[in-house]
Amino acid sequence: MQTTNFLNELEQVTEYWSPRVVGRVNDQFIKVAKLKGTLAWHQHDDEDELFYIVKGRLVIEYEDSQVELNEGDIHVVPKGIMHNPVAEEECWIALIESVTTKHTGDVVIDKTRSIEEQLGER
Amino acid sequence: MQTTNFLNELEQVTEYWSPRVVGRVNDQFIKVAKLKGTLAWHQHDDEDELFYIVKGRLVIEYEDSQVELNEGDIHVVPKGIMHNPVAEEECWIALIESVTTKHTGDVVIDKTRSIEEQLGER
16 A cells, blocks of 8 residues: 655655656546746646645636636646646645646647656656 | 635534545545544445545554555555544545545445535535
8 A cells, every 4th residue: 555745755856847646546646746937828628637736826827817826725727728837936736637638738848748757757 | 717725625624524525626526524533444446545644643444454644645545445544633634536436435324424415515
């Protein structure tokens, strides 16, 4: 029976925008990441994506609005909705998303990490 | 786009062993609960169940072993495995489990909460 310390895993992350898989429950991965700057406008056609703010502040930009998230906040980006995460300062997060979810949807940029890369450091 | 503060939700829980649904991502509910004492031996035939320890200490008893969980720990109870959570002192947790998961599996005790009750206070 596997146990992982969530905060230890987060502390070990050294690269921004590079999620690390720390657990799986049913068909969902639990990931941790450190963010600073912006990722890319993208959407996940078939999968919701949950953001949990561990430390700092994150803005999720939508096409016609934005949501500001602070420590302890949970926010779900619904499937099929264009969004862009922006962190002015370093922000620590957890993500819950389907095992099939692609990092930046169908957009591929330098920051895009494959699921193998997200699993790779374990 | 809904945002929930996870810690505020947990603080509002007044009853031990009574999970409160605070979010949903894909086919999984995110729940918070306060625990003290013991629940019941049970299993979920088809669903894994993830425990995240927000505060305190929780022991998950298995038939031939046990796991001690402390603050920040994530632990997944695999589907089909008998288990019994025990909290000697008050413990605050989050759960991630399928929307179909029954609180105490096929065991029904006074502490058992239906999914409607788990959703009801929102």
